[in-house]
Amino acid sequence: MSGQWGKKIKYSIFGESHGRGIGITIDGLPAGTKLDMDFINNEMQRRAPGKNEFSTTRREGDKVEILSGYFNGYTTGTPLCAVIFNENQNSVDYDKLKDLARPGHADFTGKVKYSGFNDYRGGGHFSGRITAPLVFAGAVARQILFHKGIQIGSHVLSIENVFDNYFDAVNLKNQFLIDILNKDFPVIDDVKGKEMKSIILKAKEESDSVGGIIEAAILNVPCGLGEPFFDSIESNLAQLLFSVPAVKGVEFGSGFDITKLRGSKANDLPYMNKGSVATKTNNNGGINGGISNGMPIVFRVAMKPTPSIAKIQSTIDMDTFENSEVSITGRHDPCIVLRALPVIEACAAMSILDFI
Amino acid sequence: MSGQWGKKIKYSIFGESHGRGIGITIDGLPAGTKLDMDFINNEMQRRAPGKNEFSTTRREGDKVEILSGYFNGYTTGTPLCAVIFNENQNSVDYDKLKDLARPGHADFTGKVKYSGFNDYRGGGHFSGRITAPLVFAGAVARQILFHKGIQIGSHVLSIENVFDNYFDAVNLKNQFLIDILNKDFPVIDDVKGKEMKSIILKAKEESDSVGGIIEAAILNVPCGLGEPFFDSIESNLAQLLFSVPAVKGVEFGSGFDITKLRGSKANDLPYMNKGSVATKTNNNGGINGGISNGMPIVFRVAMKPTPSIAKIQSTIDMDTFENSEVSITGRHDPCIVLRALPVIEACAAMSILDFI
């Protein structure tokens, strides 16, 4: 099985890209949470395709319909099921590709795992489209966190070799995150953003795709959340992040670069800062021993380039088991990083809420 | 709660560094598995302290005693509980430090989380010592995997800025892993290994510590293991890896570097290789859509420098909430990376076994 996550709140996801609908059931939400549907729809739109030249021209409303657990504008406390009915699927595109394993996709592994019974159209259950219900769940979680003062934000840290500035992991403030969030192309340094855009458009022109790194932060998490071992904040959040298609790496604080520091530099020294405990640096990304220490929680996620490209690629025919070729001509994103920002933030929200 | 992991097989961990004992209960092992206790003890010794100049001089037998689930040399199929009774603790060392938050440790976060009731001696439940039961569990899991032809190995990829060669993720073979495993200092390129040793000893001399990256591989995993979403191989394994103290980053395949490739380069092209499906490159680390594709599963883990250093560091007194200083004079590892190799391999074994 695959589709359930969470301890205090349990999420159960379902759906295929070209099936009847996709959705999520959220069990364990506190009763009496007022849902701001405008906020939720806005989050859905941040992820939805077809908004600009950097994403697919495929347009999907991604309109969420709540079937249960919501009454008179408030959560009831019983399982909340939300569905997005599918529309605008060109399934016929996929029937042609049915037997060709699209490189970088789960076509072959999915066919083996499910003995050929999986819904192959558009990647089926492996489609990035199934992150839409995650964004819904994250939008619900974020509203609960917001009432506790917890803010989540992210930016495009890199596209290919072009890097934005890093977050200031010590002094990051809510407003800074909000300002970035409201940008069309969410980076700290807009000059770098412009370069990134060129790179994406160039790849698109060349029937290719690019990847990038997302840097995210969670602010105002109180000290003491998380668990040692199997439910450390890192363990919990990484499990969610690695369930997002295209994620191949996750790091916290200084991440892989912390391995290049001596202990005397890597250790974040605690000190009294206006009556509360802070640390002078934040190489540990706000987490010690799996437990939040009150500093910003900062992490980065590596997202591979979209595997669907129009360029001709060699592959195998899964029916005849012969070598073959494929060109994926549908409407695809030249870069998935932008649309992934709200998904990564949703994971952060779901994870932190699981500890509160 | 913190200490339970697994779906098909459930692991329940317990213990504090200086308490009566540490251990693990493994529930769901197949009945009739013969346990090779020599292999298990050897794995325990790989992790045990006091073996050479690169680790602490603290010696612990780490002798495992099995209390249940094991009868006449075979697993019974009922919960197997294994305990390592503690010995040789200089708890008095820690009483002096009781109120000083050791930088980079969970002293402060643990105290807040557990309202001061946590066993502070030697890090208590947050101690790296609690990975010993993981190594035991991994050693059991590896024996079951071994009968299915699955091999796990790892090497020190880097210490500070010195890098070993990377694994050849396409052509990696069992014997190559075994050969490395048998080295005193497990690297591919022994010249680099020598450099790494110097760096560790230099840090030790200077009362400091260093970190590094571990690269690991799992060979001969059949295609089709893993689940989409919350139980992808990446999700499942990352959850375990991030529960190991000092791990701050995890990446699969080309990991963060895949973000610098175009889709046309990042996609691993499938082809027929002597009757079976292989890929020409392995940027995805043997995993597509969270599911194994039959190629080597390759991943890397960033381990921060040991936070316990003798150098004087500024910190806070957790009793008076005043700024203070601390020097950690006990017997500590200048570098934890070597002793972590069997722990990381244990995580890999537990994770793969969960899918079989």
Add this chain to the structure above:
Amino acid sequence: MSGQWGKKIKYSIFGESHGRGIGITIDGLPAGTKLDMDFINNEMQRRAPGKNEFSTTRREGDKVEILSGYFNGYTTGTPLCAVIFNENQNSVDYDKLKDLARPGHADFTGKVKYSGFNDYRGGGHFSGRITAPLVFAGAVARQILFHKGIQIGSHVLSIENVFDNYFDAVNLKNQFLIDILNKDFPVIDDVKGKEMKSIILKAKEESDSVGGIIEAAILNVPCGLGEPFFDSIESNLAQLLFSVPAVKGVEFGSGFDITKLRGSKANDLPYMNKGSVATKTNNNGGINGGISNGMPIVFRVAMKPTPSIAKIQSTIDMDTFENSEVSITGRHDPCIVLRALPVIEACAAMSILDFI
């Protein structure tokens, strides 16, 4: 949280009686299971209201719509979500009752638990209507079990004080179960069935209701299923059965009556029966130490009389916290036992499938 059950297969239920829809997500079904939709719809109809004079005149189609996990007539192996959209709700009936705690219902406990945010209409998430998705899930499970030769059946053992014959727990056969299942009023002794009908109709006339006992059996379960302790067959199945509204007692084999036997009578003596192991009696209901022993698994479930009755009852007003009175004048079942038969069988199917 409330709505998730299962280990190998995970069920996630949702919905309120008068909300947009009710349903269930089933995660972990084997890929490639052909679903017989006629069988499923027939099971749904066995539970559906409005079929005869013994149940409510409220008619609900209970038409199941599958949103995911089902493709070209077969399960895909990914989460299968099935929804029954609600229709024909006279919610206005309930607005009048909004503040009056209907005796025997969860109105008061639900209001307290959910701080008044629960959907009170028709019992909301506490409604017996939410067992419809269970019947769907059970119908899917039964098809998988059927291919393994496992048969499940039940009969009305008693209504008020009138008792049908008990199953012959030693010699029960598939065909016997099937024959009963096909009866309009599923009892062994139709004379007793006639008496039961009179009792129900009399209660109905008198604006009252009656309860009864359901006896169920599971045949051809292989020896060796189940687990000691927390997942014994009894533990597993009882958890499901007690989640069905109105169930107040569960017993296996001779159940409460086994307490009146001496050990020498209660022990079922094993013997060789045509080459396999059988027992001469079946007081243990086919289960020893929580594990199936190959004999028929027999259990009984006590169902309380429908709490909704037209008779005037004293109660409290949950708004003013004053004593009050209530008469429940909607269309209600004078006896829920008949419609509960497929629900109890569904629980049996889900439970056994969890062990296979």
Add this chain to the structure above:
Amino acid sequence: MSGQWGKKIKYSIFGESHGRGIGITIDGLPAGTKLDMDFINNEMQRRAPGKNEFSTTRREGDKVEILSGYFNGYTTGTPLCAVIFNENQNSVDYDKLKDLARPGHADFTGKVKYSGFNDYRGGGHFSGRITAPLVFAGAVARQILFHKGIQIGSHVLSIENVFDNYFDAVNLKNQFLIDILNKDFPVIDDVKGKEMKSIILKAKEESDSVGGIIEAAILNVPCGLGEPFFDSIESNLAQLLFSVPAVKGVEFGSGFDITKLRGSKANDLPYMNKGSVATKTNNNGGINGGISNGMPIVFRVAMKPTPSIAKIQSTIDMDTFENSEVSITGRHDPCIVLRALPVIEACAAMSILDFI
């Protein structure tokens, strides 16, 4: 797998009757809970064998040793592992019986389930002895509940056909439970208790055994605990109760007898009682819709007669698969009901604590 239970607090049980030790790991206990070891040891003694003529003459100290999660007299909040090391096993008794399936025991089902690798001595993991760790866990849970004013008690409701008075489910008070608990033979009516004793001793003389019913109550549970469906108080508690060896039936409130009442009698009518909501009767055992309603939670458990009897019984030889005979001559309880009282209470404590 078999041995894990709980949501908020996770219990992981292990051990075999004649292995090295038995125990339990409790994960999720609140940090800073002072443990009254005298109370715990007293609970252990209530269950321990060898105390009087109604139980086996086998004496076991049942001394609990805490390995972790307990520091300076308080729980630390990390996993608490408690072990009872085995002693005084006459394993040789069992070697003779090794191949004979003791009727009513799990010898045959266990052998099939575990392919013959189970520890057969004294029932191994199926032994009633494994309830000792449950009593420990319950004793810890009861101390936490006690601070919230929640009291748990039980009495022997019946032995064979002799019945004690039933609890007054409406007016039951703490002191009443405590008074019964302190009796050597915990019944309400000591005259009936005397009759019960005679029945037990007579069965013992005749190399036979008897069973009985335990009635238990949980007082002062606040209204609003429990969940609809799969985690109703009945579901949750029944899962635990049916994991206790020898339990074959569980009922709440009026249980099976509620099926003989009309709705107008079965419904417990709410009314205002000195400012709070109470019900005039308590046929629902303090639970509506799976949720506590503030009235006493009352339930009954059917315990079968001890299957180990000295009388010669026919059975099979599990090695030769031929019919055979067996006489179980060890030291066995003629009646397990008395020793089971603290076990049933422990289940109640663990279950209620899971909701708080």
